[in-house]
Amino acid sequence: MDRKVPHTITRRAFLGTTAKLAIGAAALLAGSTGLFYYGAVTHRKSPAAGPPPGNYARLGAAADLERLRGVTRVDYEAEYIDAWYTKPAKGFVYIAAGEDGKLLILSPACSHLGCSVVPATEAQRAGRPETYFWCPCHGAEFDAAGGATFAVERGLDTFEPVFLDGSVYIDIMKPIPGAGA
Known part of the structure; x- marks a missing residue:
């Protein structure tokens, strides 16, 4: 029989899925922030010899x-x-x-x-x-x-x-x- 009623989800499954999404979003945010910080720090370092960096x-x-x-x-x-x-x-x-x-x-x-x-x-x-x-x-x-x-x-x-x-x-x-x- 073809039921049109939505599939019920348990509380445990809902909390598990929500936690995985939250951890994934936090990891994505931390990774992109770290990438931007690394780029800014390495971009501004003065080389040992030669002219100073930009500006x-x-x-x-x-x-x-x-x-x-x-x-x-x-x-x-x-x-x-x-x-x-x-x-x-x-x-x-x-x-x-x-x-x-x-x-x-x-x-x-x-x-x-x-x-x-x-x-x-x-x-x-x-x-x-x-x-x-x-x-x-x-x-x-x-x-x-x-x-x-x-x-x-x-x-x-x-x-x-x-x-x-x-x-x-x-x-x-x-x-x-x-x-x-």
């Missing part, structure tokens, strides 16, 4: 940069890496010798609106001799060390140089906020 831009040979006098614009190319996503990044920084003789690497982004600052003209410097950089968006002024001199309170962000294999690198994703102030 670092090579600015040049340390010996050449340490001989610079005044403020110099240095262009760079790097790769922006976020997990498994990689894209090329181009930009520039200003490099000067700090008061202690160490490299001072300044971000060109204005601390107010993020516009790229440019060297001040002679006419702008005539009125304010301490002015070295000028923001074309709103007129903020900064000295050669990145400190704010007019229109904003915070100076230009700086980058911590990384010395490796005779070259200078910066992590383009980690400027130090307002360190030029």
Whole structure:
């Protein structure tokens, strides 16, 4: 006889099936989390030799940069890496010798609106001799060390140089906020 009544399930069978599904879901979640963690950790490890991993831009040979006098614009190319996503990044920084003789690497982004600052003209410097950089968006002024001199309170962000294999690198994703102030 063809019965249309659903098959009855015992309490023990229901609990056993539910437990197997819960354990399987937990194992799948733990396995995928472990895989993502392993990928992130191994992706960020710095090799023993060679350039640092992604997000670092090579600015040049340390010996050449340490001989610079005044403020110099240095262009760079790097790769922006976020997990498994990689894209090329181009930009520039200003490099000067700090008061202690160490490299001072300044971000060109204005601390107010993020516009790229440019060297001040002679006419702008005539009125304010301490002015070295000028923001074309709103007129903020900064000295050669990145400190704010007019229109904003915070100076230009700086980058911590990384010395490796005779070259200078910066992590383009980690400027130090307002360190030029």
